[in-house]
Amino acid sequence: MTTTMLLDTDRALVQAATAVAKLRCRSANHTVAAAARTADGRVFTGVDLLHPTGGPCAEIVVLGTAATQGVGKLEAIVAVGDRGRGVVPPCGRCRQVLLDYHPGIRVIVGPLDALRKLPVADLLPERDTWADQRLDASAIVRTGQWPMPTVPTSRPASED
Template identity: 55%
Template sequence: MTTQIQHVDHELVQAAAHIARTRCRGDNHTMAAAGRARDGRIVTAVNAYHFTGGPCAELVLIGAAAAQGAYELDTIVAVGDRDRGVVPPCGRCRQALLDYFPALKVIVGDGERIRTVLITDLLPASYVWADHQLAAE
């Protein structure tokens, strides 16, 4: 059962949509992501497509946030170029997001039906790499 959180961070969705409209050009950059850091800052990023498997916008966002000193993200959203709207994270991104931010909220859905869910609901019964790290200490 998915835990829906009542609040949708529309400012975050608008930030990602703005980046998708203004920075995604051609086939190399087709997705934008925005994340809200725990201190309230918004960090944005775009994917870096490459036929060898370039990173998704959500993964680029993790690095961009760290480069800005934002090591704790509260909420994330990805938006496609060409007005595709909110796009849920792929499986690889879901696992990475869960490992980095186990309490992360993710905005998913389309049109008027966007909603906020916990990352754990997008990847149920998952292996949590962070648990492995704690056990190794």
């Protein structure tokens, strides 16, 4: 695990997320705010959108917001809970999405008196690579068939 000390810009990122949490997380629909920073210092913020059908976490909202501004790479992100809950680590889904879209991003985690910045890959016990899980669309076009999964213990029906 590679931990780096927080810089003043990291502390400012925590403050930005905290300010958004205080200002915008005032209902059961919004309970977490996040802030992310680019290498050139631009900061993007967002809040989660809780809904009975699910909804995006604040980190995912921030990724979308940054993407709408043409950002290709984020260097750091932090999420802060409402009502003074402090920094909250990203959920498993967010960890995987962060790794897939910004593999070099560092995530600020920990209690306020001992914050640290970690590579997102260090937050995942078993890495899953999104690119390895995608279907080969060209194979579908060439053959006209969806690929069938290979099951090691299966045998042809003719052997029954």
